[in-house]
Amino acid sequence: MPVAAQSHGEEEVKDLGWNEPPSKIPGPLIKGLPNEELWVLIRRFNKQMYHVKEYPYPVPGNLDLNIADEEEFSPDKLRSNIERLYMTVIIGLMGFGKHLMRLRSWRETQRTAWFCTAYFVAWIFDFIVPLIAVTMITLIAYPPSRPFLFPPAPLALVDGSTGGVQKPKAGVLGSHDSATGAPENHKGEAVEAEASNFVNSIASVALSSVAGKHPQNDPPAEGSRVSDSVPDPTSIVTGALNAKETADGKNSSATHDKTKVPMETAMWTKMRPVMHVIGDVTDTWERFANALEPTPPFPQEAFRLRIAALVVPLLGMSLFVTSYMFMKGLTFGVGFGFFGDPVIQPGLEWLNRTFPHWQKLLELRNNILLGVPTNAQLTITLLRIGEVNKAPLPPPPQTSAPPPEKPAAITDEQLRAAGSGYPLNASPEELDQAMAHDPSVPHQTGGSDIDASKDTHHGKKGSKLLGFFKGAAKVSIEAAIGADHLKAKIGDEHSKNRLGAIPDNPEELKSGPVDFKCRYHGKSGHVYISTKATIPCVAFSTDSTIEKIGSNDREDLHPVWSIPIADVKELKKVGGFGWKAKLIVGWALDREVADGLEIVDRKGQTWTVTAMVLRDELFNRLIAIGGQKWEAW
Template sequence: MTSIFFGPAPQSGPVTFLHRTAPAINMSQETTGRGVVYEDLHPVNHPINDPIEQRQSQTLTTQTATSTQAAQNLTEEATASHALAQADHDEKGVAQLSHNAEVKDLGWNEPPSKIPAPLVGGMDNEELWVLVRRFNKQMYHVKEYPYPVPGNLDLNIADEDEFSPDKLRATIERLYMTVGLGMMGFIKQVGRLRSWRERNRTAYFAAAYFVAWLLDMLVPLFTVTLVVLIVYPPSRDVMFPPAPLALVDAKTGGVQKPKAGVLGSTDTATGAPEKHKGEAAEAEASNFVNSIASVALASASGKHPQTEPPPGQAGVADSIPDPTAIAMSASTAKTSAEGKAAAPTHDKTKVPMETAMWSKMRPIMHGLADVADTWERFANALSPTPPFPRELYRLRLAAVVVPLVAVSLLTSAYMFTKGVTFGIGFGFFGDPVIQPGLRWLNRTFPHWQKLLEIRNTLLKGVPTNAQLTITVLRIGEANKAPLPPPPHSKDPPPDQPVEITDEHLRATGADWPLNATQEELDEAMAHDPTTAHETAGADIDHSKDSKHGKKGHKLISFFKSTVKGTVETTLGADRLKAKAGSEPSKQRLGAVPKTKDYNIDGPVDFACRFHGKKGHTIISTKTAIPYVAFTLDKKVADQGSIGREEELHPVWTVPVADIKELKKVGGLGWKAKLVVGWALDREVADGMEIVSKTGEVFTITALPLRDELFNRLIAMGGQKWEAW
């Protein structure tokens, strides 16, 4: 049994707010309402016995509290991230300035042009929104981590990270945006050097290489160059001048027409246009995964020209949709149709192969995430982003490389070759020595592998992009100025070339960028609608196209309208079932909002539902102990909750410090969400679970600004989080 007291304040003293897992806390009279108690508040995914209205009339009780050892707020500086959020930085943004308001609204419902800049010192608003947008897609589920964190930074990925296909997709997209685009940039820089188009720069590189080769100084040359690139960032643009990825031909090193037909962005492989920085790269990553899935599906279904009838003789095939386009797995049907195998129920390899593949998915996903994390850490070490130190990590990397210069000067090629070949032989034949040594290490130093991980040694304290993002979010919360969410726009970006400056395209010395004239550059960057459809041949065209035929399109349209009617009927039935007391139906109410005008919420009040009842989740930071609560007060939509705390009578209240777990949940099942999105062309409002330290689960649903509420809650308290 749990009691949460929210009682009236005596005129002569403070009000007592008691919770089972926290010490007695004093709250000011301004933030309390009339006496309300909520006993036996069941987790919302369980059937409930009492309606919400009845809980608001129960008698006041109190219970003894037990203390916890976890940090209760940001000021306790549980990690370096918490400390940086509290630090007084020399370069400040609007969110870091002092103010007298309880919560300062920096433009949550304003267009980007009206949001003050910069929000955080040393960071452009567009760069900040890129981080937050990708953070929203990466973070699904976090739990409080009560132990010391690696590198003194929380929000590391748990070793037991839960696997889901959607999370695997997000990981692959993240890998594309980090490692994929980074490797493309490296390959195109090599192509520019080898092409001799920028003659002076290539000549300098060639002269330095061959002189060092003659003097047997290649390794010292490479290590010294690496040290210079690490320690002195301006040298990077001199040695490797920037150029838009999509504008450079990797084979010739010269100018090419971007695959999108226009140079609308500078950091993408296709050059597709974007309305906000980073959106084109994110769309590219999504389509990269879609294309892999499409090719795999086409391969599984046996799509091949030999199975297609001659042109003009399609007959019934013209009325049948392409199975790859409607995303059906046709591998079994293909096998049965060809008569080359036994019935699927007699296939003895199916179950073990499927089991083996799905069992390996979690370690594969975790490995991909580790690769992306390491790449991001190196990037943030070489080019630190405030509020993290600008020089510390670069100097540490250089300190590791500098000794290699001395070693390379004292080591001959013969000694190097002998050492490498000995290492190969020892690794191959030295198992009788290696295995006992490993057993001794495991026995003497448990978890020694963790201590030697690069994030705990060379890159200790260097954040991933997710850790950088939560630090920036904590800066806003520490100053009671929550950062506005990334702007959203349904309008397509214009097919206009992006403005190119020296920051995006330049050459070294007297060379022309890419050895191209201004007219050639303008022609390559200008919009050409036919370029995006060009392929490498007719066979690629045939395999890529999804042909439905005229009758096939009509069939799909009819099927879509039928599904739309079914979905609307089901949603209507849910409302009736919810009134009859069906808990699953209550959880689905409002999941498909009729309107998209929900941007009036935040940063304090968030429209949502609890057990199907319309209300608002509110966050209060006016007291010493910030808390999150749910209220049914209808006036919140128009008047807000600030200054009206006594009138709200919350259904439940949880101190932010007592939250031990946050999890994003779907408003509908994933299959239903796909069907609703396809048939109704409407967004689905998802939900979130808040788990307290007593184990109570509060599930709020139909929450359009779920990501924004999630971000505020994980950034407000002193918890050390772990990503699941």
């Protein structure tokens, strides 16, 4: 069967269904990867990538899009990294913990008995470490052993304290890989929503992250009535905290509290390295996952065998090293690390002089995991495959309707029995009851105190007051939008860049894969990508005929500007409004904000297109279509 994105050999770009429902998009788009899995990767890539710059040096493992050491910090990026941490590391650790509880519970008696027998036989003969090493090598090098030793079960269906069956926290088993089991329209949406709510729940620590504050992506906003007329949401919460301390008899102002400013400064200063560490941990986890379960076109066996080979010396050593020798060596290492500074420091100075970048060589991505992609690197590789074949990958489908409150289909891939018994040693009736919809379960808490703390009802008067403020904000925003139109007519550039940022009907602005509806200096038009010309380029034209007949192979468009794709050196996503205004627009108007994209060429010239609903899709095409190697900022 031909693969849609890998079998198109014509010169003209093929539309694989950019504005079509999922049922009309051919599958698979990429060989060996279901469309739903592909869309999960692209959807998360869009949230992760904000700003890229060309990287002019050779990249390790021929994989670009690594995180820059000087990566810009913003609370919104911190939020994105914490969400990635939840979706990969935390969900993975939760699954590991529930597998251990299933073994400990003895509910799956036959399986636990085999594990128990193997462990204590190895213990009697002092073969615990060799047993663990052999098991690890088997699990790494022979994938069919994984579901055999650890039969799969939906995460939300397993009780973390008993190892038995439980009713999912969402009240229905609507998804397989989420902690709550919440329903989803498309694969991966439930765990993505969980990650977002995970960050939202860390209110005090991630306050600015919850607000989505990302000043580097804000457009120049001097004179913006929308931005200037709304308060800073974070200052409201900070004011509430100060009011509480005042009510308790404390004066928390910076004049009286001399720790306030230095502590705030120290916390914000440390957020950048914290964000970088979270990103590195998540990237390493993703690399290990992609090494153990590679996605085409990456090698299917090489990475697994490389990691398994590293465990073989451990197996060999464990056959000869006694527990006494191990403890003796371990305690010597602890003592040398604690008291050996006079030897360690000169050694480090010698290393820094002789091998200036020796720390880089110790990073897993440059040795054990060399050539193994993160999810972002995997995604850009797949996007490039589509571009090489003149078949750009369509964007992930979006559904405005809520997901159905019904159990998701369960196959042997998601729920498997251990041995000859039932899955999780539960009867079919118990499983059906646990998976069935119960609307009362999501509201159940651990007691009345939690119920009281969780209650967010405003009451009738509070709701009326909130409605009044929402109405006032709506009137203020609409007035500011009207003022922007007037100021744009007299030549104000900032007002021009905000025109169309709140589209009346976003669906009408969808386009692609060649032409993208947007604005430039407030003028409506299309950014289009021309690949049939002698020099492939990206350009902007106000010609209205693009709407009907497109831009393919046309010489009559007379673009406002045109950039050779090979000359693009930097791409940056920018907001249609400032971050504060975007929050208020979403709350007061219940409307989508169309953002923009900043393109910088090798000469340092910058072009900013705005009011673009498919901004992420243009960004993805531009970073995938040229020969540049990128670094994430």
